[in-house]
Amino acid sequence: MSHKLETKAIRTQMERSQFSEHSTPLHLTSSFVFEDAEEMRAAFAEEKKRNIYSRFTNPNTSELVAKIADMEGAEDGVSFATGMGAVFGTFAALLNSGDHIVSARSVFGSTHSMLTKFLPKWNIETSYFDVASPQQAEDLIQPNTKIIYAETPTNPGVDVLDLRYLGDLAQKHNLILVIDNCFATPYLQQPIKFGADLVIHSATKLIDGQGRVLGGVTVGKKDLIREIYLFARNTGSALSPFNAWILSKSMETLPVRVDRHCQSALTLAEFLESHPKVNWVKYPFLKSHPEYELAKKQMSQGGSIIAFEVEGGLSAGRDFFDNIKMLSLSSNLGDSRTIVTHPASTTHSKLSLTDREAVGITDGMVRLSVGLEHPEDIQNDLAQALEKI
Numbered sequence: 001m002s003h004k005l006e007t008k009a010i011r012t013q014m015e016r017s018q019f020s021e022h023s024t025p026l027h028l029t030s031s032f033v034f035e036d037a038e039e040m041r042a043a044f045a046e047e048k049k050r051n052i053y054s055r056f057t058n059p060n061t062s063e064l065v066a067k068i069a070d071m072e073g074a075e076d077g078v079s080f081a082t083g084m085g086a087v088f089g090t091f092a093a094l095l096n097s098g099d100h101i102v103s104a105r106s107v108f109g110s111t112h113s114m115l116t117k118f119l120p121k122w123n124i125e126t127s128y129f130d131v132a133s134p135q136q137a138e139d140l141i142q143p144n145t146k147i148i149y150a151e152t153p154t155n156p157g158v159d160v161l162d163l164r165y166l167g168d169l170a171q172k173h174n175l176i177l178v179i180d181n182c183f184a185t186p187y188l189q190q191p192i193k194f195g196a197d198l199v200i201h202s203a204t205k206l207i208d209g210q211g212r213v214l215g216g217v218t219v220g221k222k223d224l225i226r227e228i229y230l231f232a233r234n235t236g237s238a239l240s241p242f243n244a245w246i247l248s249k250s251m252e253t254l255p256v257r258v259d260r261h262c263q264s265a266l267t268l269a270e271f272l273e274s275h276p277k278v279n280w281v282k283y284p285f286l287k288s289h290p291e292y293e294l295a296k297k298q299m300s301q302g303g304s305i306i307a308f309e310v311e312g313g314l315s316a317g318r319d320f321f322d323n324i325k326m327l328s329l330s331s332n333l334g335d336s337r338t339i340v341t342h343p344a345s346t347t348h349s350k351l352s353l354t355d356r357e358a359v360g361i362t363d364g365m366v367r368l369s370v371g372l373e374h375p376e377d378i379q380n381d382l383a384q385a386l387e388k389i
């Protein structure tokens with residue numbers, strides 16, 4: 001019997017122990033014990049699924065992975081200490097020196113640094129297509145291309161990319177399509193349905209949802225996950241069982257939290273769009289979003305993140321942030337607390353002005369991660385901060 005997403009988020013659970021706990025217990029142990037030499041040999045030979053050492057697997061990390069894989073419609077998955085651990089582990093496990101990546105130009109700041117600064121050290125180069133014209137991606141494919149990489153919606157521009165198009169393109173050229181699904185969560189969008197081979201999550205964001213712990217997960221095709229698992233197991237980026245326990249508990253409330261995030265975000269996006277001191281607003285479920293129709297096709301709701309530009313450039317942007325009273329000035333997102341971020345001076349400050357402009361990060365751009373406070377209180381704080389600029 002196949003359950004709905006809300007049910008999977010709660011009922012995908014590890015086997016109960018002899019103590020019959022209702023809520024999943026925390027298994028803080030670095031290693032697991034064997035009865036005899038034969039049992040130990042069989043475990044290491046992987047003849048039976050069994051925990052050996054928590055750098056490999058642990059009941060808490062396995063539960064989190066199973067839950068996200070189930071919701072994403074994936075065959076299997078691996079967990080990592082952070083979202084960036086998942087991005088790096090996925091690239092490093094699947095690519096050889098001399099391989100090539102085709103990536104959307106607009107990606108998370110650290111992912112951008114990884115592609116431009118670190119992967120080239122191992123002779124892995126990346127070509128970029130604009131999020132506004134993903135059909136450019138086909139022209140960038142070379143004989144040594146192995147992976148197509150994208151986020152949708154993108155961080156921080158909240159652009160929406162056509163997953164079906166990218167899925168078909170990857171299949172036509174026999175490439176691996178990797179999608180960072182952080183902004184949408186497994187509840188709003190399942191990229192595998194549209195042809196993605198692997199899906200990455202920074203569990204730090206909406207999956208935790210309360211800004212407590214870091215974590216990352218890659219889910220997808222079994223044979224690819226096997227390679228990524230072996231890389232992760234031997235290179236030491238394991239997710240702590242404690243963090244996995246928190247994250248798996250958080251998943252139980254992900255659908256109700258995300259429903260509220262989305263409801264408030266749409267209201268606030270409409271408010272900002274009508275505000276005279278706001279030049280533009282980007283939110284996937286606003287009719288003015290350039291990919292509104294596409295967003296409606298591949299996402300069930302618009303998500304919790306809004307991008308907008310205040311009138312008056314850098315100095316007005318700075319004034320806006322200094323006028324904020326309740327909302328948090330932070331670089332995190334997907335928290336119960338509403339957060340305002342200035343990408344040009346923080347998360348994307350490592351990019352040159354030209355690179356920033358190419359991905360739509362203007363000096364006056366604000367990223368708003370809508371939290372779970374009452375939407376009127378969020379709106380009042382935004383309104384008074386905008387009034388004063």
Ligand SMILES: *Cc1c(COP(=O)(O)O)cnc(C)c1O
Pocket residue numbers: 082083084085108151155180182183202203204205214215216
């Ligand atoms: C935060 C984020 C990451 C990185 O996750 P960490 O858990 O901070 O390492 C990757 N992709 C996107 C889209 C993010 O927002």
